[in-house]
Amino acid sequence: MKKQTIFDRLRRWDESEFDLTDALPLEEPVRRIEPDLDRDALPPIPRLEHGGVRTFRRLYPWMAGLLALVLVGFLLLAVLELPAFGSADAPAHNEVMARYVGQGTEETGAVNTVAGVILDYRAFDTLGESHVLFTAAAAVLILLLTATHVQEEPRRIRDIMERDPILRNTAKVLTPVILLFGFYVILNGHLGPGGGFAGGAIVGSGLILCAIAFGFERLERLLNYKSYCRILVCCLGFYSLAKCYSFYCGANGLETIFSAGTPGRILSAGLILPLNVAVGLVVGCTMYGFYAVFQRGRI
């Protein structure tokens, strides 16, 4: 028998030999609001198979490949013109970098220059980025979370999870460690590699592991829809207000009440630590929220 590759499996999945009702538990309640399309009742679908279209279909893969080759050729030629990989005299390493590395520690109080750049020098950028994440989370909720979808977690998936002792025991050991590490990365963001985004992703994956092993019901005590929305809005609101304050002070040459402190202490670097915590909570909750909405249709 021919060995099955992942692509064969995906193809079989495409061809719906694989029972998709197992994979997508949301199907049943959906039919009520978006009735299943009756394919036979439709007027005959206009077949796009007359001459020109057929030629187009046949040529399309070749043209796509050719386009990709031309693109790669041009991009490689352009790459050859760039300064060599790892060279110190590339134009990207200009006075901006010298300022950030040379004086960042005094000006922002952050030992980790990247944290200083994204949460102090370029905090406006990161604010917009958090809002992109928030908007995406809101859009996903709007698309997938309509009141009629709400249903209990499918019996079958829950059974599989509750029957699996390996998963449960591994999760029992690993979840606290993962969450602790995530919080460490968030709180240590201004002192070393890490920060809100990385730590938030770790916390989110810990929550997802917890949800897979113990079911969403148990996690609901910690994080339900209400608290999810509250955390998201409070963190983003705090971020915006804090940054408004520091933009106002910076633009008018005023002293802020948040001093840079002694670089290297945990309570230093002014606003960077609280902002990291806010960003970490937003990212962690959003990661878990995406998973929950995709998996069972609600948080």
Next chain:
Amino acid sequence: MLLALWDHRIQAAAVLLFAVGFVTLLLHRNLLKKIIGLNIMDTAAYLFLTSVGYIAGRKPPIITGGDRDPASYVNPLPAGLVLTGIVVSVSVTALMLALTIRLYRRYHTLDLDQIYQMALGEQEEGK
């Protein structure tokens, strides 16, 4: 030519990765595979940006030990830009997956051509 390519090996790898993602995006009709292709293209962009920030033989930009000379650290700016890019890519991916789930619920297929034809049929019916 080959020597020059070796000097730019990471950037060239990023370009090839970009092409892999681009071809995946173009050639597959399955919406999930198109999303995977787009994500590969994102990854290529991150690889390119981080390779721009790298300087051979220097330390990561964590200022410790009192050494504040810019000449001993790599460039921290591209790392910050990549961070922004990753978050935007995650958001866009989540949005695309949500839209795909909605399409699947409606048409019970992930094949873009079939979805298009069915949507066309519905339009005809509506007229």
